[in-house]
Amino acid sequence: MYFLIQSLSLWEYKQSGSCNKWFGLAIAVLWLLIQCLEHRNLTIAGCIEEQPSGKVEIEGAGSCKEPSLSARIAGGLAESPVSDEGHEAACVAASDGKHLLVCVINSLAFLFLPLCLYINCKAVLCDIMLIYLSQRKRSSSSNIKTQTRRKKGSKCLVFDRKMEGFKKEEIRKGPWKAEEDEVLIKHVKKYGPRDWSSIRSKGLLQRTGKSCRLRWVNKLRPNLKHGCKFSAEEERVVIDLQAEFGNKWARIATYLPGRTDNDVKNFWSSRQKRLARILQTSGTPSSSNSKPQKNKNEVPVFQDVPTLEAPVFSSSMEEETTYFDNPEQIRMMPLPSLVKTELPDGYANLGQYEPLSTIPFPQIPQLQPDLLFSPESHELLARLDDPYFLSVLGIADTPELGDAAQFSPGPPLFDPVSGCENSATTNPVTPDTLFDEFPSDMFDHIEPLPSPSEW
DNA sequence: AACAGCGCCAACCGCCACGAG
DNA sequence: GCTCGTGGCGGTTGGCGCTGT
Known part of the structure; x- marks a missing residue:
């Protein structure tokens, strides 16, 4: 069957003389479907996404609760915008809990690449996907990272290396x-x-x-302040405590009844943005008074608020109980001895209170050429010519190495040849015979990997 | 009315510490 | 001592509503 499908692929290429990604995808899906029918414990999964954490997420198949098989297969399309000239990668995948079977359709759409991977190969799989993704036109792969971000509220199937086996789970995200x-x-x-x-x-x-x-x-959590802005007093506390503790939002939040660390963090973030914009637009801080207040109800950040006496702060850990445990106690807790809490008049003294250097500006990430591929994948790339390694991946079944199953801990479920007894036994396919069938110029269509700086 | 800019906020992600086995 | 799961925390992002043009 594998041979038959490959022959179909070749026929399509010879007929059309061009890349037809949909034909290639259809062939891959067909092949995968056959695999699933033959091995009933296989289920088709969605598209594969690389996660820096080492997880492989297969997305799309979980979009509906009881998806029909066709819907599942449709979910297997790689999340890649259709680009011209067929320069794109798509994949379909299936899993039985122990193995992961993947069909990758590369830029030459008629050439689909079935891979049999065990769970400990997932990092390699991620990089395989990156390789194929990177072969797409730069216009459509300029930002791979953005493609890995899920829409809020979507469901996804997570295959976690840390989990026992290849456990499938549905996780809801979003609001x-x-x-x-x-x-x-x-x-x-x-x-x-x-x-x-x-x-x-x-x-x-x-x-x-x-x-x-x-x-x-x-x-x-009870007693949270929802939907009310930070009061002047709260602002002062945050400013003071931030100066004292730094960005320890959880700690700061314990001094603010009804406020969470997230609240404090968001408040500070907004404040920093506002400050940065004020400083940017007004040039000199003293002239920023002329900036109109957008929101009449908004409390100015640097308004004059009463200066509190610097309280005594006990650093003992016992007092780090949260207000949730004892709100009254926290409410009465004196502020720590902080930096002098004199607030500046207007923005003239802004610098002393809010040093420019503390205002975060967007940082340009340093490109790390070696970051994209894990050490495992470097090894993979180095061993692509190794027939033994190919056989382990299930790509090849070299006669001298015998049945690929001998390298497999489990049954050769996905072995392209032995997995389809009827046709494969009579038409053994080796890497050589497979690639010899293709025209010599086929690889000319594959673009070289762009350097990381071009991504 | 349409659009852009902005602020706010909920939620996610990665990293880390810690405890159990 | 090591691994793994869990929870806590800080950074970041995307959606949405408001406001000004």
């Missing part, structure tokens, strides 16, 4: 629904604000423990 909040609140009432990961393991919510915790801490 929380009221029902989800209810479930979370119930859980916290019952068990307390802990054991977040059990919420998912019990099947209560399709959210990660981190997500649950964040939702509780930032939104559902």
